[in-house]
Amino acid sequence: MSDAPVIRARGLTRAFGTVRAVDGVDLDVRGGGILALLGPSGCGKTTMLRLIAGFERPDAGTVEVDGRVAAGAGAWVAPERRRVGMVFQDYALFPHLTVARNVAYGLDRRRRPDAARRVAEVLDLVGLAELGRRYPHELSGGQQQRVALARALAPRPAVILLDEPFSNLDATLRAQVRTDVHRILADAAATAVFVTHDQEEALAMADEVAVMRAGRIAQLAAPEALYRSPADRAVAGFVGEADFLPGRSTGDRVETELGTLALAADRHGAVDVLLRPEDVQLVPATDGDAVVLSREFYGHDQMLFLRLDTGRVLRARLGPVTELAPGDRCRVTVPGPVLAYPAV
């Protein structure tokens, strides 16, 4: 990754009526990386993408692409001159053109031999070298997705934007296509920004994840950092599963229903302790402080729903083998330092 950001947004704002879809966002996207814009429906992530592509004009703030101001500060660069490739949620393939002509659409028509070579190259990259003469409607959803990607990559844009790229695929296909797209983007050494509401997708695909909420970026971090140290309670709840245990902390210790736990960072006063299901350890014990309510078995692992004797319900993730069954009693422990947020 080089140091100069390919995309640089400062104070980017776009309102629709009274709703600020994007509200003063600063964002840097470094070359060669994949950044995910993650957030629930209506958080402004697609608007953010469209502001970068030039399909929306910002009300305030600036967008720079490759060091050049594309919008804001009195400048406006039309979408066709931004060198920003876009893969749309519905793929937006041209139904009246073959696959090869779809891919060639963005290439310089005056240099025909070069264009033909580039079309062959990117079709090969996405593994569709044989299908250039087909029409889009003759392809499967996953193939259409790869044509859209090839078409966007062909003119060698500064950045590729992908809008909910996997939402139109059914669940069984999605994992495979995700792996393919990840590989293709890496092979092309492309810089990419993609929008998703699926946290698993964001964590699996991206080098960096920007969690968006109500038009702002709540946290920008690498996937592991985001998962292990969410900036606030809401991010913790949105990224991965989270239960919260009320407690009272004094410095690096916190008193909870599960006893005294070590804190990763000092806190004082009423707090909510973040418990990921995999942090919760169970030992079968007839004199334990919790009872197993129910169990969801996923194969590679399983989730147990517990009720503490205080009445609180917690989740614990276990490996595929356990002696515990609904109705059994167990002892609950939480090893290691935990994160806590001011109580709400």
Added chain:
Amino acid sequence: MTALAPPQPTTVPEGRAGRPSRPGAPAFLVVPATVVAAGMVLPLGYLVVRAGGAGSRALAVAADPQTLQVLGNTALLAAVVGIGGAALGVPLAWLTTRTDLPGRRVWAVLCAVPLVIPTYVGGFAFVAALGPRGMLQSVLAPLGVDRLPELYGLPGAALALTLFTYPYVLLTVRSALLGMDPALEEASRGLGRTPLQTFVRVTLPQLRPAIGAGALLVVLYALSDFGAVSLLRFNSFTRVIYVQYQAAFDRTPAAVLALVLVALTLVVLAVEARTRGRARYHRTGGGVRRPVQPAPLGRWRWPATVFCAGVVALALVLPLTVIVYWLVRGLAAGEPLRLTWTAALNSVRASGMAAVLAACAALPIAVLGVRHRGRLAAALERATYLGYALPGIVVALALVFFGIRYAGPLYQTLALLVLAYVVRFLPQAVGATRSSVLQVPPSVEEAARSLGRTGPAVLLTVTAPLVRPGVLAGAALVFLTAMKELPATLLLGPAGYPTLATTIWGAASEAFFARAAAPALLLVLLSGVPLAFLLRSREVGGPA
């Protein structure tokens, strides 16, 4: 809770639907659209100026007892025809979709076909068959019948207009019935209501918007029709305006009468818009529909069949028989077909030019209206829909005035006639093109932009090829409607430029029925083409 995020609706991506989000409407669309809209508004605007220029004399004409008499005549005709159209169209629609009427699919098609008969052709057939010294009279004369009930005036005009326009109600109500979720009616039956109670309390309220829309088309047709009222000699506005225009040296009264007619049309549209309320609550979309259990007609089967047969006999069999009879008689008497050939070529030339021009004019308007919704786009689009509210005689009159005053060299040329066709029929081209543009996802155009093409290039390389079916359909529609157009062709057709429509009208109004037959048959056959397409698309997805 599993590791997957909860499902969320993804059909409407944020930041797209319904928001005025695009960077402003681009000049390459706004400029041509503005030119087209200006062309549409200009004639009417000039008519207003012209009538206004006459000042108090214009008011005197408008308030003249004779004018009020004509206003009453026209309103009465429109009301009678509207009610008559609904009275024929609604039962026919219900019988052919919801009952076990014998041969209901055949009846559905036959009952829609009278739409292809232009009212002046139908009017000519009625005069030839039922008028004084007509065919019926000559058959009955040996039996001592020397007087038939009076055909001319309101009875004949209302009968002809009702019989050739009720299919508008039939088609809209039929497609509403086919699109309606049968579960509603089944739910009503399940709650203990009889079929009749269900029809009155559930089905009919659901159909109200469709009946209203169909009846509106019929009423607008009756207001603007020139052919039938002229041949059947009923003094509604269109006929009186034409007579005024032909007879008087001073043409201000014609202009004033035309404006009163426009005002009447606008009142009808306003009343309809106000009473429509939240229309379209029936399910219109496609999707899989379960076939409806047809209601058994029981002993009403044969009366219902006779009703269908009677309508078809009067509205379809009678005019066709008359035309063929006179065609054969004419040919036997040596009536030359050469004139028909010349007229047909003239019609094709004028209508073809209008179709091409309208298709080109419609594209920027439609793209602008769909893609760049805003106050400007809406105003431009609305201006092009003016043609719907303007009777042909009004458009023609406006262009006559305008041509004489400002475009002398164009007056009495083909160009002015083509312009009149475009003003009248552009809405059809815009409508067809618009629905095609709606089917092109905006993302396809945005994809083309992000691949480095400018707005005009995207319009040419992506949008235009994708909307081609709609553009062609619009052009075809304009072509076929222009072929049938009568009043503007009469007023604006260059001297010595007979068309099918003017030939039929000229011959029929002077009772040279044999000369009118060949062009009439040709027109009816031509008009059948779009109806065949329309019927086929409506039948898709209907119950077997």
